[in-house]
Amino acid sequence: MSKERMGLNTRLLHEGSSKDSLCGAHVTPIYQTTTYVFDNIEEAIRLNQNQDQGFTYTRFGSPTQHELENKIALLENAEAALAVGSGMAAITTALLTSSKKGGHMIVPNIVYGCTYAFFEQLLPKYGIEVTYVDPGNLEQIEAAIKENTTTVYVETPANPTLNITDIEAVSKITKANNLTMIVDSTFASPALQNPITLGADVVVHSATKYLCGHGTVVAGVIAGSKEFVDKARFPYLQTLGAVISPFDAWLLMLGMKTLGVRMKAHCENGLAVAKFLEEHPLVERVYYPGLESHPSHEIAKKQMKGFGGMMSFDIKGGIEAGKIFMNSVKVFSLATSLGNIDSLVQHSPTMSHFDMSKEEREKVGIKDGQVRVSVGIEDIDDLINDLSQALDEVKKANL
Ligand SMILES: *Cc1c(COP(=O)(O)O)cnc(C)c1O
16 A cells, blocks of 8 residues: 555655665654765766756755655645745745746735735835735635736635635636645644645745644745746755755654644644633634634635634733733743644734734734634643633733
């Protein structure tokens, strides 16, 4: 039986692993070296001129990184993958790879903050226009297409309001118009959603989050056609230099071995926390794609294998209620980032989205009392008791 037909947990442990040719190490070693020695000038020429596969210099790749890339490509059902030094490096490298001089991109009106900064501050500086759309509105996407459009970019589930974009529906538009569709699938991880299988051209992840899972590495990955990934590596990674270190590639592979069991636990705890919050009198609204009350629950059910551990919710009582809640949690840690095995919370209006005005925030659905939760894999009763006692503190304040 081929490994492709095996289950996710088996694939995560066995697929894409290569046997160490030097001494048969069971776990791929960390090739902590900057450069590779050639046997003779003929080999040096072949490798430096890309006539042959091999390693020359760690900015262009290392054996540890290479194995990680094989594993990501297999997980995302892609021809090839590229691992880079951060999620933002993956996003900007993929966007630049798909761009052209004087081109135009269609991007979502709600997106990870630093991605928005790239759209706002950098792309226009280099003459690339962007149009913001509601990616849930297919007519808006079609209407935004121009002669110079190269790319449609989506993030699903989106940060921090967990908006869902119908990947298959958008991919029909991009295919019909010969555009590159790039999906940031960080919140789902390859265990829960495979955008390329659904019709997208390129998938990017902040591997810092669920792929790593342990909060130890900042890294990113890009998966897509061999042609796209080759171009992303040469000249983009080659010249911009956002390389992943061999040690970080190794740590990432260590984390990825348990992606399947971790995501199962995140999904179970996520749904239980979302249901608890939805019933709570101090909670105005819960944004979790696994709840039937989520406006895109049906689309999420269609394209995701589970709903993950990310959610946001609005506490009654505005900014002050959000702050009291944050200062009252004991098991959850106050931190940005997400997708760790342990639970984290952040208050979006005063933390990740502090630089937006109240009006701007409300337009994209970020209310004053909005808290984003990354539900970890702790025992569920401890998580719910912690949320419950923190909400009791908000109640006592009588706002
Ligand atoms: C964290 C995150 C990023 C950025 O990733 P880094 O690894 O921090 O550079 C991009 N997109 C989403 C959805 C994220 O959550």
